[in-house]
Amino acid sequence: MDLDLRKVRYFVAVAERRHFGRAAAALHIAQPALSRQIRALEQDLGTPLLVRDSHGVALTDAGRQLLDDAGPLLASADAVRRRVAVAARGSRRLTVGFRAGIAVTPAVRLFAERHPDVLVDVQRIDGDDQATRLLDGRIDVGYVRLPIDEAGLRVSPLFTEPRVAVLPAGHRLAGKDQITEADLGGEALVWPPDAGPPPTTRPHPDSGYLVRGVDETLEHVAAGRGISFLARSATVFYAHPEVSFVPIPDLAPDQVCLAVPAARTSPVVDDFLAAARATAYVTAECGNATMWPTSSHQ
Structure with a gap:
């Protein structure tokens, strides 16, 4: 039996909220109808997905697996609808996403x-939505950062x-030609939660300011709430009178990649990827970056 995406959406609503009543309200359907749809999905798959307990709803192992797989599945379905709608309008459009500091004009x-x-x-695009926008079809190609x-x-x-x-403009190391990671040991950090672990391994224990995007990073650093790290293109595309950018060569570099949905096959997309690779040197130069040999990423 084919998987019913509507039932999967209902399941995700319950699984994320761990509560049938709140999920039914969010979906604008009656709770008994939602319960019937979940039971029907469990019958389709031949296994229980949810278990009711005194605290609300718990996921079975099968339910956890379906929740993990449902995100990309539903995003892919949304992407198909978007592309069909564009084709129906007779327009030819390619949407390219890019992270802050990456110049896409050459490509x-x-x-x-x-x-x-x-x-x-x-x-x-921002770090917390770069994968989501690709999977749900809002962008076709992404210049992403790992x-x-x-x-x-x-x-x-x-x-x-x-x-x-x-660094804050008044920091003891502001204005230096370059510094090392050791120079910053014990400093409080301002760091985006979507950017993975911070590149320094010795943050101050009171670090905890979480930011979204370059603009917020600069404002928090300028306010003296901590230091941060950015790709060097920030010095080209961004400026702040109360912030100092100082090279720190011993940190691992920021890694820029091209990303497309794995299920997407399109000569137009392939041609844009070729253009992006052909102009990668120019793009990197715009941000004072360094070309990355393709063998370095597995």
């Missing part, structure tokens, strides 16, 4: 020479960028 220009009939839209959840994606390396320390 867009080269692609336009080969495909003047395709409109290329560009959208800035780490990224690669499930359902094809990710290929493009280049690396050295990192800089982001």
